[in-house]
Amino acid sequence: MDEFTATMTSKGQVTVPIEVRRRLGLKASDKLTFRIVGDEIHVRSPRAALEAVLGSIRQLPGTTTEDIERQIDEASAAAAKRRFERMNRDRLS
Numbered sequence: 001m002d003e004f005t006a007t008m009t010s011k012g013q014v015t016v017p018i019e020v021r022r023r024l025g026l027k028a029s030d031k032l033t034f035r036i037v038g039d040e041i042h043v044r045s046p047r048a049a050l051e052a053v054l055g056s057i058r059q060l061p062g063t064t065t066e067d068i069e070r071q072i073d074e075a076s077a078a079a080a081k082r083r084f085e086r087m088n089r090d091r092l093s
Helices: 018-024 065-092
Strands: 033-037 040-044
């Protein structure tokens, strides 16, 4: 697992390290979602935040919001990994 450190300003602002921006495909004005899980904070790029569409579709039988959020997180992580691998492959070409 990679780890990156950033410093918070007195206004609570943090510059997202370049490698994190690259891996998540972030650009200026993009939003980030922070999720607190126990004593950890998970950060992700909400391409289509669940809250934005909540209530617009029926819940599938046998699924919970947590199931759907986990699937979104997994799909987002897989997509970010593919983008990062493609970026590295292109850079080495």
